[in-house]
Amino acid sequence: MKTLWLACFTCGILGLGGCAGTPVDRYQAEQPVLDLARYFNGTIDGWGMFQDRSGEVIKRFHVVIDAKWEKRDGVDVGMLDENFAWSDGTTSRRVWTITRVGASRYVGRADDVVGEAQGEAAGNALRWRYVLALPVDGRVWNVDFDDWMYLIDDKVMLNRSAMRKFGIHLGDVTLSFTRR
Template sequence: MKTLWLACLACGVLGLGGCSGVPVERYRGEQPVLDLARYFNGTIDGWGMFQDRSGAVIKRFHVLIDASWEKRDGVDVGTLDEHFSWSDGTTSRRVWTITRVDASHYVGRADDVVGEAQGEAAGNALRWRYVLALPVDGRVWNVDFDDWMFLIDDKVMLNRSEMRKFGFRLGEVTLGFSKR
């Protein structure tokens, strides 16, 4: 019985270790280097979809982002005003306030983000982690997002987000950005 318990414990620890994924540092040498203040400045279009855990496409969307940055007390602060048009005819809006903490770290806030988003950039990649208060069928669920962005060139960025609740995978969002 003790051997079975130890085997289960080992599997659990290995399973949790697998949740951490690839570190953003792995992309440090990739080009072009992603600078959020440079890419998210001006008007950006995005097209994406949400897929449930089985892979079925549940919703598609277009997002128009008006982005700008300014210095506040010597710190770079960005505003990303996102306007979503969903395939079911609904619309929504999210306004991010993003603060550069240092050369590779950012924090972000939005009305539907619980607490603060944590971001780390290296090379052409940015990893955002945050909890989103997501309305579903009249209820609000706090869902963990693990959000990866990869700069392809000065106009195009790809984004892939995994959504989890209680550690269980709910689905994923795939999104392509194009800077005007």
């Protein structure tokens, strides 16, 4: 019985350690440094796909983002107007309002985001976490998104998002951004 308990305890600790992931400050020394207000300013094109947990590509998309930043009471606030064209012929739109709340921290809101998105940047990377109200087959599911964005150069950024519900991995979104 002691051996079984010890095995369960060890697996539990190892499982929790696996949830921690890489801290964003691991990328502190990476170049070029990502400045959200600089990169997401103007028009950005993105091409991406959603893969289910088995890796099958379910949907592809193109997104055009019109972005601008302004100072409001001395604080950087960005508006990102995202217009999606999906491979099944449908379209959608999400408008983000992003506020810099510290040297490397951001919060964001959008109509289909539950609560507030939390972002932290370091070096060339941004980790962006939020809950998305995702319509699926006539129902709406609140799905956890864990986005990682990596600035490659002044024009290209890569994004990988893991989607989870109740801690269960649903799939991934992979996206490449290019500034015009």
